Amino acid sequence: MTIDAGTPVPLARVRGRTLGRLVRNPMGVAGGVLLLIVLVAGVFAPLLAPYAPAEVHFSTPFQQPGTVGFGLGTDDLGRDILSRVLYGTRASLEVGALSVLFAVALGVPLGLLSGYWRWLDAIVSRLADLMLAFPFLILAVGLAAINGGGLANAAVALGIAQIPTMVRVVRADTLRLKETDFVLAAHTMHAGPWRILGQHVLPNALPVIIVQATVIMPAAVLGEAILSFLGLGIQPPDPSLGIMLSDAQQYLFRTPWPGIFPGIALAVICLGFNLFGDALRDALDPKTSR
């Protein structure tokens, strides 16, 4: 192998490369746009929603979409579907973000440490295997049933259920990075394990961590909807897309609208994260960036 002595690449080009690749990928742009819509809807739900999510209008149940005052219609109790979808999206994002934080906060350190020390790896990896032996949802349902309902508990249950995958991804990257020459060079400078993990391994593992987070996020959003649908997640009267689906189920053949809109919202959230995550992975992939 020979290495050429070509001209150096200007700084701005390297910095803008990841972003540039993302923008040039139509799927990534589509994902980004969907994500932006979802985030705006969730963050500004209190401003955008015409009614409080739990406000009932017993005089006007089962309104069709397009009714004056109720843009997406109302449900069996006359609650405004638009307001509930907005607040439900907000709750979904909250649960998703919290569980991602949880999985990152526990999974990343465990992955780094188990990738670095083999004796610890034996313990952590077997535990991760044990958790992975249960389907993600069974695990989350079990944890949620033990912890009880509520937004925070749902987030913790989903977060814990996602820790093993995060550990695996980070561990694999740590195994790769600890054999690189720059880590070897750091050893000869007598850099300790903490310095090597914190300053060399973690920054270089960030791309895979970010990508894994975009994979966990939609799974957690979907998981929250399922837990809430089963009555193990967010509890009424707090709004949640899962609860809306569960409520709409009884009247599905009379008016499908209360079930269709939260379904669309869920699909858009997951599609946004998945498309964006895929594009981000391609953009960050070192194999295609040389």
Place this chain on the structure above:
Amino acid sequence: MTEPLLEINDLEVSFGDTPAVRGVSLSVAPGERVAVVGQSGSGKSTTAHAVMGLLPGSGRVTGGTIRWRGEDITHAGENRLRRLRGREVGLVPQDPMSNLNPVSRVGRQVAETLLAHRICGRREAWARAVELLGQAGLTEPARRARQYPHEFSGGMRQRVLIAIGLACRPDLLIADEPTSALDVTVQRQILDHLDGLTRELGTALLLVTHDLGLAAERADRVVVMSEGEIVETGAAKQVLTAPREEYTQRLVAAAPSLKTPSRRPVSSSDVVLEVEHVSKEYRLRGQRGRGGVLRAVDDVSFTVERGRTTAIVGESGSGKTTTARMVLGLVPATDGRIRLDGAELAGLHGARLRAARQTMQPVFQDPYASLDPMWTVERIVTEPLRTFGVGDRGSRRVKVAELLDQVALPAALAQRYPNELSGGQRQRVAIARALALGPRLVVCDEAVSALDVLVQDQILGLLSELQRELGLSYLFISHDLAVVRSLAHHVLVMKDGRVVEQGPVDEVLTAPSDPYTRQLLDAVPGATAFAG
């Protein structure tokens, strides 16, 4: 003059909008051997690939013509090209490790070429394949043909690739860096064999290589390329001994030769590093009970004196890198003593190891891998200062400028990231990092092997300059005898974990007493050409 076999006229090749080859013209007569020489990125491989219609990705021919026996094949269709490849033009690719199908028997892969061109039937093809493998220099070809690539060494795989390239008796064989992944002695065997075979069959050879010495030794005519253009062409001997163009002159001058360089003798002779009877054993897995043991390094002793360079030379698997890693304290020695400045190094822990490491720093082979891509040059160079808690933020910044100046890099580079630097610049950064703590010993593990000749020459110059100025001692690990010759004072030749010969460089490399050293020396391409 006979009609040329291959005639390239004003060839232009672009990748997307980036031109890679500009106005290249060359011809190959029947039976002639032509070498295309250039550094990486010079367009030499691209030219070869254009002939075969094998341009990767967005590459396409944008101008000029390629004529094969007078027929224009510049924009020939896939059908014509398929008949051309293999049957009329054979290819020996560069990397023997990735160019064979790992799940298919070797003989089958040779026979496949014959079957694809419908030269003979299945049974006959197998017999021919066995015969070809034998011709390519494999012993017991009948048995070998039934084996899989992973059972073959690098040199043997390259022989298989040569057998495939010559299977249909092409008129022209294109060899794209056929031996750059191999050790010198293997390289010599392979090239000798390739020479013999092509001469016997009357096949013309287009040899693509980065090694000027190799080109001069193996070709009738040499074409020197740089940045997509032909710089100089001429008879091999003439290009090498009396280059006309300035670029070629620089290339020839930069090629490390086996001639004795004028080296100022260093008077001092106190010992910095002392290695005594060091061994390293690895336990092999999967053998219960008795347990197999691999002696990677076996009873190695040497010293490095102050202000001098001790080099360890050997082919891959000789244990030279393991020795360097034991000295650096990265791998514990199984047996023996390593003393740095009189202090025992093996078995050191904590503060004492820390102190020892301060006086000894490494420079690794691959400048792309040895610098953290997420860090700026400044952060990389000051890393040893920070881990050892030397100075504060302000004094470190001053030190960075000083260190960059020492390795002849502009101070403005301090805020750049490694991927914005060239290979040579990166290796300079790695050297600056090694110098940060003011070490007495620098361990260079193949520090110039990954660099192009011109850059390699500059880095070697820098290293010897730093040695003079700072009184540094080097432990220099290399597979390249010529590089060792130009830098080292003392040399060890290693083979299979043992030292076969050691002594002053002039003695060992001019009058070797061990047959293996002699074999290594003879194998250096262009040795005779340069010496003559």
